[in-house]
Amino acid sequence: MKIVVLLSAGRHPVSGAPVLPRMEAQAIRIAAALGEAVGLHAGPDAEAVREALGLGLTHIEHIAVADGLDPVPALAARLAAMAPDLVLAGRRGQGGPESGIVPYALAEALDLLLIPDVVAVSGGPDTLTLDQSLGRGALRRVAVRGPVLATVHPDAAAPLAYAFGKARRGTIELVGAAAKATDVPEAVVEERPYRRRPKLVKGAPTGGSAAERLKAATGEGGSATKGRLLVEPDPEEAAREILAHLRQIGVLADASKSAK
Amino acid sequence: MTRPRRDPRAERASIQVAGEARPRFDRTARRTGSGRPRRDPRAERAGQRVAGESRPRYDLSQTVRFDAAVITEAQPKTAAVAPPKILVLENPAFLVAVVPDAPGGRLSSHDRQVLGAARALAGREGGVAILTLGPCEGVGPAGADRCLPLEAVEGYDPASQTARVAAALTALAARHVLFPESLDGGDLARRVAVRLGEPVFTNAEVVAANGLVRPAKGRRVEQRVAPGMLATVAPDAVAEYGGPPREARLLSVDGEAPTPSPQKNPKRIVSAARVPADPATVPLALAEFVVSAGNGLTDLDTFRQVVAALHATPGASRVLCDAGLMPRHTQVGASGTVLAATCYFALGISGAPQHLQGVAGCEHVVAVNTDLHAAMIERAGLAIVQDAQVVMPALLRLLEQEAGENA
Structure with a gap:
């Protein structure tokens, strides 16, 4: 059974230091229980995801994609070549736009079945059983056939402990660089320092004193x-x-x- | 009590004698406006004079009120509570579509907030259209001008659900489409976005006609864009619609062609079954109903029976966890778990501030404690000043009796 875990260069929500997003670490744990897994990262620098080697991966493939370019075409091309049975990703990025659209774009590009918010995966290469979180501890148990892309929910089991020796032994391989992508006209986004909005008071009468x-x-x-x-x-x-x-x-x- | 404000100029103008070149004022005409009768001391004095004597004598024991016509303002008569008028929007200039989760055919509070956001985007001339999968109640009072019920998808089939919603949105030609950023709504929004090839602005915290704002980069920055076609709205960020109920006129979209099976290989999802949360094992932070024990309890076996009988998740105060009577992961409070439960049932807990912090998010609190002045009794919606040790067996007996009656 071939498993690929998509890795992203995250930032710690408090300190801003580069870290592997927690949901991707949880995805590595799910993948490690099922079999041998390969990490896949598209970005300018693979050092950002070296932490994943200590959390249960032994091998990471890196596609060099310049900063600010869309990683989806490069990832889709590589995934089509690898033809995995299961692709795991975090449900949202961490430290970037945090829109969570990349798994959906990949599933559309590769015509993969996408199951969101998974907390546990079991089964073999032909039929997989995925437990999907419905919130408040309720689950939907989905049995699927064929290759599937799943995004991991924070309620999944906690990530494995970081092991320094494993991180030293793991390898990162540069498998290619993205072709110079055409500049996609992006929507005009105005950025400002974040301002906390007043909390919505529940049950307050509208127009009350x-x-x-x-x-x-x-x-x-x-x-x-x-x-x-x-x-x-x-x-x-x-x-x-x-x-x-x-x-x-x-x-x-x-x-x-x-x-x- | 407030008195109406006087306008001296208007009062003076009203007593001016008309038709004379030189202004003259008739000061005998009583002033209006203050609402209080004006006293006339001369008339009162005259009323006290004893009649029929040459030498004036006054009977001071009686007070004759100068009978003044009190000017009272006409009280606006409170009309009987009539059903509020339903707002009808005949020809909206454009439509803002909302695709709610609507679990079980009822709008959640998050759905209502999205409808409120859509109303803010629509403004005066736009209309809000709601696309529901299956029937949904109460969409008019929540602010929907149009309602487009789509056929519900049986089972778990996100692909055909996406196809149905995307086809309806294309036929509706809405200017903006809003989804709730919940588990289901966020998923559907992204699926629709990649299907339509449109960008989606996720997790918007501010929704206004001049821009949408979302947090990014770990809440370090906020991004603002002009409203695009697709957006998802964060929970508890936008107020619900508070105006008069709207029409929710049924729409029918003729362009909705039943897509039989857009997938190339049909049955990729073999089965899907809902597994409800087991209250005994669910993590405390996710639990819906928590029954918690404090230092006022000594009989923890009965407590566990009560928890099982109520189908609740067990919790405990710090004192019991420190004493080793309950496992540490059941501790509620600042140093334990902060709850997000709907109901919290505290047995023998007085409510230290650190414990109440853990309960702050709970909507309903029920407390049983011997101390009338305990903080938990003050916090509770139903507070019972009684020994929890005697209430627990009574609860068990009552539940057993009910089970026996219905068996």
């Missing part, structure tokens, strides 16, 4: 003011009240429904 907005922000306008207080009730009475309240919220199924 400042006092009402403050109440909504501090939680006094929510459940706390409408809260019920029962002092020293009978335990049976308290239990009835609790169950009725939980059912009203909707976290507990109705007694009649749960029995069915």
Whole structure:
């Protein structure tokens, strides 16, 4: 089974130092459990992804693509030559535009099946079972046939520990350079330092007074003011009240429904 | 209480005697405007005079109120709460399309925010069209002028769903299309973008007619562009639509040709099954309903039974985790897990500030504690001042009884 993990040159969200994005490290762990995996990076410098060698990869292929050029044609050409059974990528980049469009563009270019937000992969070369995150711990178990491109969700298992010796032994191979791509006319993007926007206050009345907005922000306008207080009730009475309240919220199924 | 503001010039002009060259004012005419009756002390004094005596005598015990006509403003009569008028937009200059997630045929709050963003983009003359996969309720009050229900895709088939949405968008010829940046919405937006060959502006935090803004490079910079065709809207960034309900007129797009199977090899997805989250093993940060134990509990076996019976995820306070009574990964609070649960049920927890930080994101809190003045009792939507040790068996008995009745 041939597995390729797409690697990108990320930046740490806090320090800005070059790191391998966490989701790609998680993808390496998923790939390492399935078999031998190869890393693929398109960018000006392969040193940015050397960290991946310590996290479970033994070999990385590097395509030299100048900074600011679209890496999709180069990646698509290389992937078409490699013909892998499974391609893993992070769901978003880290430190760049963070739009997450590259896996979709690759899947369109190669006519691959794309399964997003995967947390676990099992199975063999002909049929793979992918667990897709639906949020809040719920999953969709998708069985697929043929080559598939999957993006990894942050809820996947934590990355393997970094091993210095493995990082020393791993190899990075330059497999080619992208042809001088024609300059794509990019949309005019104006960049400024990030400014945090005021947080949207849930439950604040539109056009309400400042006092009402403050109440909504501090939680006094929510459940706390409408809260019920029962002092020293009978335990049976308290239990009835609790169950009725939980059912009203909707976290507990109705007694009649749960029995069915 | 507020009094109406006086306008002395207007009052003076109103008492001017008309038709004389020299201005004269009739000061006997009572001033209007303040709403209070003006006292006339002479008339009051005259009213107190005892009649029929040559020497004036006044009966001071009685006070005769000078009977003045009180000028009261006509109170605007509060009309009976009529259903708000539905706004109808006949010929929108352009359309802004919204493709919501609408899980289970109902708009999520994120979907409503996207509709609010679309309304901001549409402005006065544009219209908002909503494309739903399958029927969806409550789209008019959320701000949709037009509604285009597409046929729902059975099973998990993102390719044909994308084909359907892309065909409808092409036929609709909307100027802008907005998606929610959620798991499903973000996925669909990118699929539609590569299918249509259009760039997509992802995770927009500001949506306005003069520009969309998104964070980039790890929130170091923000990028602003003029609104393009496709964009996704970040959660909790844009306010929901707050105006009167709109029409949500049904549209039919004739250009929607049923695409039988755009894929060359059809059955690439063999099967897809939904696996619901197991509350007993789900990580605490993802849990929907957390039942938590504190130092007010001694019987943790009963606590575990209660957690299992309520189908909840177990949590604990720092004291119990430090004592080794509960595993460390169940700790709720600043040094443990910060929850994103819908409901938090605290048993025997007084609510230290560090613990309340972990609960800050929970929408509903239920607390059982012996201390009436505990912070957790104050925070809770349903607070019960009682020993949790006696409430837990009562809960178990009640749940058992209900299960027995329905069996």
